Amino acid sequence: MAFGFNTRALRIPHDPVTGAVVHPIHQSTTYVQDDVGVLRGEFEYARVASPTRTALQHQLASLEGAAHAQTFPSGLSASDVLLRAVVRAGGEVLLPNDVYGGTYRLLDKVLSQFGIGYRVVDQTDLDATAAAVEAAPAGSAIWVETPTNPMLRLADIAAISELGRAHGVPVLVDSTMASPYLQQPLALGASAVLHSSTKYLSGHSDALGGVVATNDDALAEELGFLANAVGAAGGPFDSWLIARGAKTLGVRMDRHCANALAVAEMLQEHPKVLQVFHPGLPDDPGHELAQRQMSGKGGGVVSFRVSGGAEAAARVARGTELFTLAESLGGVESLLDVPAQMTHAAAQDSTLAPPDDLIRLSVGIEDAADLLADLERALTAA
Numbered sequence: 320m321a322f323g324f325n326t327r328a329l330r331i332p333h334d335p336v337t338g339a340v341v342h343p344i345h346q347s348t349t350y351v352q353d354d355v356g357v358l359r360g361e362f363e364y365a366r367v368a369s370p371t372r373t374a375l376q377h378q379l380a381s382l383e384g385a386a387h388a389q390t391f392p393s394g395l396s397a398s399d400v401l402l403r404a405v406v407r408a409g410g411e412v413l414l415p416n417d418v419y420g421g422t423y424r425l426l427d428k429v430l431s432q433f434g435i436g437y438r439v440v441d442q443t444d445l446d447a448t449a450a451a452v453e454a455a456p457a458g459s460a461i462w463v464e465t466p467t468n469p470m471l472r473l474a475d476i477a478a479i480s481e482l483g484r485a486h487g488v489p490v491l492v493d494s495t496m497a498s499p500y501l502q503q504p505l506a507l508g509a510s511a512v513l514h515s516s517t518k519y520l521s522g523h524s525d526a527l528g529g530v531v532a533t534n535d536d537a538l539a540e541e542l543g544f545l546a547n548a549v550g551a552a553g554g555p556f557d558s559w560l561i562a563r564g565a566k567t568l569g570v571r572m573d574r575h576c577a578n579a580l581a582v583a584e585m586l587q588e589h590p591k592v593l594q595v596f597h598p599g600l601p602d603d604p605g606h607e608l609a610q611r612q613m614s615g616k617g618g619g620v621v622s623f624r625v626s627g628g629a630e631a632a633a634r635v636a637r638g639t640e641l642f643t644l645a646e647s648l649g650g651v652e653s654l655l656d657v658p659a660q661m662t663h664a665a666a667q668d669s670t671l672a673p674p675d676d677l678i679r680l681s682v683g684i685e686d687a688a689d690l691l692a693d694l695e696r697a698l699t700a701a
Contacts, residue, residue, distance in 0.1 A: 324500060325569040327381045331374050331562060344559045345370040367547050371555040375562045376530075379520070382499040382565065383512055385532035387539035389546055390561075392553045394495065394515025395421050397529030399429075400551055401513055404541045405489050407458025408434030413451050415442045415474060416671065417467040419493070420663035423671055439670060442474040443604070445482075452482050463509070464493040465612075466605070468648075469622045469658040469679040471496070471596040473605030476612060480508030495519070495649075496620060500572045501613045505534055516561045518649030519619070522571050526560035528553050571651065571684060575619030578690060579682040583621045585691050591631075591698045593676070596622040620648055621680045622658075629675040631701050632657050636678065638697030641690055648681035653690060655680055 322330065331342045348365040352358055362368055372390055380388035391397040402425075406412055412426055416439050426437045440451045442463060452461065461483050465474040476492055483490040492504035492512045498519035504512040514520055516528040533539055546552060553561075576599070583597035598609035599617020609617055625631045635655075636644050642655040646662050656662055659675040682690065 324382065328378070328566050328568055330381070331378050331566075342371070342374045342559070342562065344555050346555055365555070366550055366552045369552075369555055369558075371562075372553055372558045375553075375558045375565075378562055378565060379499075379516070379530050380532055382568070383505060383532035384503055385505055385512070386534045386536070387542075388530055388532040389539065389542040390516070390553050390558065391529040391531070391546060391551050392557070393527050394513070394517060394529035395425060396551045397513050397515070397531050398422055398493070399425060400542060400545045400549070401491060401511060401531050402426075402430060402435065402460070402462075404538060404545055405460045405491065405510075406430075406435050410456055410458030410460070411436035411438050413438055413440050413442075413448070413455060413459065413461045413488075415462070415464050415467055415472070416440065417470040417472050417673075418462070418464050418671060419468045420658075420671075422462070422464070422493070423669065427669075442479065443472055445475065445478055448479060449482050452486050452488055455486070455488055459488055461488055461490045462493070463490060463504075464496075465502075466496045466598060466618055466620070468496055468620075469656070469663065469673055469677060471598060471603075471605070471618070471620060471622055473598055473608045473612065475608055476502075476504050476507040476509055480510075483510070484508065496618055497613055498568060498572055498649075500569050501576075501616055501618060505532065507612070510535060511538060516565075517647065519572065519575075520568060520649075521561045521564040522568065522649060522651060523560070523564055524647060524650035524652065526557040526564070528557050528561050572616075572619065574684040575682060576616040578684065578687045579619045579621050579680075580617055581687045582680060582682050582690060582694065583617070585694065586621065586623050589695075589698055591626045591701065593624040593626050619682050621682060623678055623680075624674055624676045625678060625698070625701070627676070627701070629657075629659070632676045632678050634701035635697045638700045639693050640696075641685060641693040642680060642697075648679070650681065651684050653681060653683035653685060
């Protein structure tokens with residue numbers, strides 16, 4: 320029987336020993352063997368696999384419509400292992416021109432030392448993307464981040480995946496900002512989809528993790544091998560917290576999206592706001608694509624540029640009460656970030672640097688009227 324998204328989110332197997340409805344935290348790092356080299360079950364050592372992490376992997380694979388999911392201790396460790404599994408020395412990663420600062424740092428400062436290059440492409444321009452794919456050396460990959468962080472630009476996953484297939488270039492999609500509830504990259508042709516599960520999947524700002532899902536058996540095997548080889552194994556408590564959070568992903572995302580759209584509409588009308596970025600707005604460049612690709616919703620993040628430059632952005636950041644000044648996104652509480660000086664500082668001296676007057680809001684699930692009033696006060700005071 321085929322179940323809907325919210326039903327699948329809840330279908331984690333109960334504990335077969337005790338019958339506990341909530342899958343337990345298995346804190347053990349090692350498991351008894353019946354004889355030398357003879358496992359009693361499927362587990363031997365927690366770096367390789369653990370019951371809690373395995374349960375999470377099955378849950379997240381189901382949410383992505385994937386055959387396989389491999390979890391990691393952070394989103395960046397997931398990115399690192401995925402890129403090492405796919406991209407060969409001498410190849411390059413085709414990056415969007417508005418990529419998460421941590422991804423840029425990983426490629427620019429770390430993977431470049433191992434012969435993995437990168438090229439920045441405007442992925443909203445399919446002609447430019449096609450030209451870059453055609454020119455890409457062997458062993459390359461297309462890294463799609465949609466919506467992007469922090470400018471919320473959208474890339475057409477289906478069209479880019481078609482380009483990738485035509486030239487034998489894998490398409491890897493960072494779908495963190497959308498979550499599996501809004502966007503299903505594998506169904507649109509992507510080779511793999513990645514999330515920082517710290518964000519919407521966990522949803523409560525209390526667990527660190529990452530996940531890669533794929534239908535490619537060989538890639539899944541390589542991901543598992545590398546995760547074990549480099550020790551990129553998420554702990555049982557974080558895995559349990561992410562699994563618990565993912566159970567309510569659908570209902571949370573509905574509220575995040577509704578609140579974010581209300582905030583974006585208010586900001587559009589404010590005299591101190593220069594520009595608002597949110598795919599749910601009808602005049603946003605990504606709006607039509609969001610209707611097709613993101614379940615018709617714009618997501619829970621809003622970015623905007625404020626009149627008065629970096630100093631005005633800092634004054635707004637200091638002036639909010641409900642929007643807490645902190646990095647990260649996707650939690651139930653509303654957060655405010657000034658990317659140029661916070662989450663994207665690693666890209667500050669590059670062509671990927673965000674504007675210094677940009678503010679990114681991770682809109683939580685509080686009462687919308689309270690969030691609007693909080694922003695109105697901060698903008699007026701700034």
